[in-house]
Amino acid sequence: MAIIVNLDVMLAKRKMKSKDLAEIVGITTANLSILKSGKAKAIRFSTLEAICKALDCQPSDILEYVEN
Amino acid sequence: MKTIKILKVLINILYVLLIAVFGLGVAFLIAVLFFNEQLPFFLQGYKMLFTMFNWKLFLIPFTTVINFILFVIAIYFLRKCIKPFDTSEFYSIVVIKNLKRAGGLFVFIGISTIVFRLIAILYFQNQMPVINGYTGLKTTGAITSSVDISVLFLIIIGLFFLLFSKAFANAKELKQENELTI
Numbered sequence: 001m002a003i004i005v006n007l008d009v010m011l012a013k014r015k016m017k018s019k020d021l022a023e024i025v026g027i028t029t030a031n032l033s034i035l036k037s038g039k040a041k042a043i044r045f046s047t048l049e050a051i052c053k054a055l056d057c058q059p060s061d062i063l064e065y066v067e068n
Numbered sequence: 069m070k071t072i073k074i075l076k077v078l079i080n081i082l083y084v085l086l087i088a089v090f091g092l093g094v095a096f097l098i099a100v101l102f103f104n105e106q107l108p109f110f111l112q113g114y115k116m117l118f119t120m121f122n123w124k125l126f127l128i129p130f131t132t133v134i135n136f137i138l139f140v141i142a143i144y145f146l147r148k149c150i151k152p153f154d155t156s157e158f159y160s161i162v163v164i165k166n167l168k169r170a171g172g173l174f175v176f177i178g179i180s181t182i183v184f185r186l187i188a189i190l191y192f193q194n195q196m197p198v199i200n201g202y203t204g205l206k207t208t209g210a211i212t213s214s215v216d217i218s219v220l221f222l223i224i225i226g227l228f229f230l231l232f233s234k235a236f237a238n239a240k241e242l243k244q245e246n247e248l249t250i
Binding site for chain 2: 027031032034035039040041042043044047
């Protein structure tokens with residue numbers, strides 16, 4: 001996939017656990033795992049906004065475009 | 069759902085009846101070929117068909133038997149679709165695959181029936197096109213008599229199944245995309 005999700009990196013930088021982020025954002029840990037693993041087909045702006053707010057970062061810190 | 073339950077019962081009845089007819093046919097064939105003397109007198113004459121074997125004579129019955137077997141297989145595929153329907157899993161791979169197979173078989177049966185009927189009418193009834201004023205008329209007559217409503221309906225149903233299969237495949241993809249939207 002051309003879009004890479006760097007959520008793991010940001011979580012490590014903020015020293016936050018996936019479970020805590022899922023709780024703050026209001027999504028299930030299963031869905032967060034799908035997002036982290038890159039299996040997600042799309043992400044809602046509201047979810048992205050909540051993640052950015054929780055991790056105090058920009059969307060570009062989480063999502064990255066890599067040419068195939 | 070009531071519709072699915074009725075469909076399930078009807079398709080099961082049809083499948084069992086088709087299997088029974090097939091079994092009886094095979095049993096009759098074995099009886100005629102190997103135990104002809106023990107059969108009632110009025111059934112013993114059927115062996116003559118096999119002793120004076122002529123491929124032209126057997127083309128239509130043979131293709132009919134093949135088409136019958138293919139029809140049974142198509143019904144089997146449709147029967148396999150009922151279980152996911154019953155559990156409301158409409159967009160499963162089982163439904164998509166089996167609808168496609170059944171549709172393909174229905175279309176094949178329909179087209180092959182028309183083709184073999186046409187061949188039979190043109191060749192075996194001495195209606196091979198000859199160069200005279202009636203050639204066109206004879207050919208048209210052969211075509212119209214080889215295409216009947218039931219065969220056309222079978223092809224249409226087959227094409228519908230193929231279309232449904234494609235629609236279900238698209239729906240499955242959209243559903244998956246929706247589920248994987250976080």
